[in-house]
Amino acid sequence: MTEEKKIVEGTATNDCGQQVPVGTMNTNQALSLPQGMDVSLSHPDREAGADEFMSRDELRLLTEPWIEPVGYRFPAPISEDSADRLVKAKAAARNVLEEIIASANEAGWATREIVVALIEAANSLNDAASADSDPDHADDPDVSDAVQAQIGHEEQFD
Incomplete structure (x- = not known):
């Protein structure tokens, strides 16, 4: 066939x-x-x-036939405060990423190559979201200020 x-x-x-x-x-x-x-x-x-x-x-x-969607789900936000939402989002993202990395390790991928791939994928998604003129996302908070505020505060990727 x-x-x-x-x-x-x-x-x-x-x-x-x-x-x-x-x-x-x-x-x-x-x-x-x-x-x-x-x-x-x-x-x-x-x-x-x-x-x-x-x-x-x-x-x-x-x-690519070997790439399958990952079935991890994020919890719904429970706060309206943007700083609190960012903290919760980072914690949820870290949990999901740790599971993705563990799954990739089990499949034979090295941690460093998966981390680099995840960063590049996230940057690509961020670029696409920045270019998105969808009015449904006009209220999305701009995280650039929040990211800048984290620099120098013992974050992993300063």
Whole structure:
């Protein structure tokens, strides 16, 4: 039985900063494009020409068969105070991350490589959230001030 190979459209950024078409290809071909090439790829489950593009890493996460969603849940916030919410969120995140790292260790991943991968994934999600113009998230607190306030106060990643 053959595996279905989904088709994506690819664009690359040229020297002038413009997006130029690379062509249509299956997801394996798209993931094999040279690493130095700045590419955007269409979503493999959307109609052609839908203009919903993603990075190579996002496509890999979406299509790699061995990557499964992790089923950890966060507790609901119980405070309205932003400083208290940040403390609780950090504690909950740390608990979940410790479980993810333990699970990754059991699967054969080194702690350091998983921590680096988690940091890069978090930065990517933060960048996407910063670019999100969704009005539903307009009330989300800006954590940059809270992060700055933690620097020098014995946090692990100062």
